[in-house]
Amino acid sequence: MKLIVFEDQxxxxxxxxxxxxxxxxxxxxxxxxxxxxxxxAGADSAACFVRDWMAESYAEKTDSPVNxxxxxxGDVLLVNGGLLADGAVDLSGLGxxxxxxxxxxxxxxxxxxxxxxxxRDGASGENAAETFEAILAALCEKLSADExxxxxxxxxxxxxxxxxxxxxxxxxxxxxxRAGVHGxxxxxxxxxxxxxxxxxxxxASVGPMVSIDVTDGPIVLEDGVKVLPHTRIEGPTYVGPDCxxxxxxxxxxxxxxxxxxxxxxxxxxxxxxxxxKYHDGFLGHSYLGEWVNLGAMTTNSDLKNDYTGVSVYFKDxxxxxxERFLGSFIGDHTKTSIGTLLNTGTIIGVMSxxxxxxxxxxKEIPSxxxxxxxxxxxxxxxxNMLFTARAAMKRRGLDFSPADERLLAHVRxxxxxxxxxxxxxxxxx
Amino acid sequence: MADMQDVESRxxxxxxxxxxxxxxxxxxxxxxxxxxxxxxxxSIELVAGFEAEFDIEMDEDEALEVKNxxxxxxxIAKYVDE
Numbered sequence: 307m308k309l310i311v312f313e314d315q316x317x318x319x320x321x322x323x324x325x326x327x328x329x330x331x332x333x334x335x336x337x338x339x340x341x342x343x344x345x346x347a348g349a350d351s352a353a354c355f356v357r358d359w360m361a362e363s364y365a366e367k368t369d370s371p372v373n374x375x376x377x378x379x380g381d382v383l384l385v386n387g388g389l390l391a392d393g394a395v396d397l398s399g400l401g402x403x404x405x406x407x408x409x410x411x412x413x414x415x416x417x418x419x420x421x422x423x424x425x426r427d428g429a430s431g432e433n434a435a436e437t438f439e440a441i442l443a444a445l446c447e448k449l450s451a452d453e454x455x456x457x458x459x460x461x462x463x464x465x466x467x468x469x470x471x472x473x474x475x476x477x478x479x480x481x482x483x484r485a486g487v488h489g490x491x492x493x494x495x496x497x498x499x500x501x502x503x504x505x506x507x508x509x510a511s512v513g514p515m516v517s518i519d520v521t522d523g524p525i526v527l528e529d530g531v532k533v534l535p536h537t538r539i540e541g542p543t544y545v546g547p548d549c550x551x552x553x554x555x556x557x558x559x560x561x562x563x564x565x566x567x568x569x570x571x572x573x574x575x576x577x578x579x580x581x582x583k584y585h586d587g588f589l590g591h592s593y594l595g596e597w598v599n600l601g602a603m604t605t606n607s608d609l610k611n612d613y614t615g616v617s618v619y620f621k622d623x624x625x626x627x628x629e630r631f632l633g634s635f636i637g638d639h640t641k642t643s644i645g646t647l648l649n650t651g652t653i654i655g656v657m658s659x660x661x662x663x664x665x666x667x668x669k670e671i672p673s674x675x676x677x678x679x680x681x682x683x684x685x686x687x688x689x690n691m692l693f694t695a696r697a698a699m700k701r702r703g704l705d706f707s708p709a710d711e712r713l714l715a716h717v718r719x720x721x722x723x724x725x726x727x728x729x730x731x732x733x734x735x
Numbered sequence: 736m737a738d739m740q741d742v743e744s745r746x747x748x749x750x751x752x753x754x755x756x757x758x759x760x761x762x763x764x765x766x767x768x769x770x771x772x773x774x775x776x777x778s779i780e781l782v783a784g785f786e787a788e789f790d791i792e793m794d795e796d797e798a799l800e801v802k803n804x805x806x807x808x809x810x811i812a813k814y815v816d817e
Binding site: 362375661676678679681682683684685687689690726729730732733734735 | 748749752776779780782783784786787788790792794796800
């Protein structure tokens with residue numbers, strides 16, 4: 307049976323994290339939502355359906371077929387890419403032509419070849435994404451559905467809420483059977499707690515005077531990880547391939563995707579990958595996209611002084627998340643200057659540049675925005691932003707493709723009215 | 736056609752607000768950097784201020800090339816006319 311993972315409109319709830327990636331590429335625990343779905347479905351891979359404007363760029367980054375309608379043949383298992391496959395829904399045990407729903411959302415459906423063929427008949431749209439949507443709508447009418455209460459990632463803070471549990475689960479699934487120190491651990495470094503809760507990959511190296519504390523959760527140091535002297539790591543924590551830990555306090559609940567550089571104090575934070583928080587400064591209960599760079603002493607608040615729930619701007623409304631601890635959500639390619647102070651529950655778009663001037667940044671900062679003297683501007687413009695991003699990527703031997711550039715231009719056009727309005731409000735006399 | 740006197744007075748007012756220079760010390764000949772002591776980052780604020788004031792969107796590269804108040808008035812008037 308073929309596995310098909312799809313995005314529904316929920317991706318909009320996860321902006322800015324999903325401006326440049328499908329929802330199921332978001333990280334929670336040691337792996338992405340997609341990797342968890344593939345495992346839970348008992349599959350080796352999945353074909354994917356994403357919003358039309360994402361397809362071209364995403365297709366370049368994955369081996370999976372993307373928006374390929376030819377994949378919709380034979381028996382298929384359709385799974386919503388916003389599902390956190392934590393076992394609450396038995397994907398591999400779904401009956402034929404049965405669906406699982408949660409409110410209005412189709413969570414998963416096992417569809418026979420005949421039913422799929424019927425749904426495809428007459429379903430059409432202007433592009434593959436729209437046609438797929440039409441097929442899905444037809445299927446929803448045909449299939450018997452059971453209402454369930456799965457964990458759907460339909461707001462960004464849920465990634466943080468579930469990260470600790472997912473780190474534990476992912477460790478049990480992927481690393482517990484091969485736990486141990488397979489790489490270099492300097493003789494002056496120490497492991498606190500049960501060594502079976504630690505995985506240090508063969509090509510990882512841990513320098514002198516490092517404390518690796520697995521008392522409260524497992525720790526993974528993937529291939530190519532370098533841990534520099536005096537770093538303290540608390541579990542559960544996942545450090546992805548080729549990350550560097552620069553002597554900081556890496557506290558519980560952290561997930562770092564590939565090639566991040568991390569220092570200072572970090573707690574309960576997910577970094578998608580290739581982002582830098584190299585210097586001192588606190589970052590807690592936050593999610594950073596790719597290619598983010600936090601200047602020295604950038605610090606966020608993740609707890610209000612009155613201990614009440616943290617509010618965030620969610621689809622243009624300030625909503626109480628109910629989370630007591632919540633930090634910042636920072637879109638790809640965004641940079642902060644030295645000393646930047648981020649308020650509790652701050653949302654920052656993609657490709658923005660925050661220049662500190664002594665006060666807390668506002669709780670919502672649009673994409674493609676330079677914050678100067680507490681006011682949003684368009685900075686040096688889109689071309690210049692691309693130039694800077696390209697320079698950052700080239701330092702790691704990577705570059706934009708024309709499809710990536712088109713994706714960024716699409717997002718820029720999409721968010722332009724919001725930035726313009728923010729500028730107008732801030733500067734209007 | 737843009738009312739050039741109106742554009743001029745508003746350009747000077749925005750310049751004054753952002754650079755902290757009294758309006759009466761700003762002339763069409765005033766150069767943003769040399770005469771009004773604008774720092775590079777304030778050029779970006781000036782562009783944002785003009786765009787907000789006139790509800791226009793200027794080409795960033797061209798806007799940042801404008802060196803003095805008089806040229807800014809002419810440049811902005813072009814967008815206001817559009």
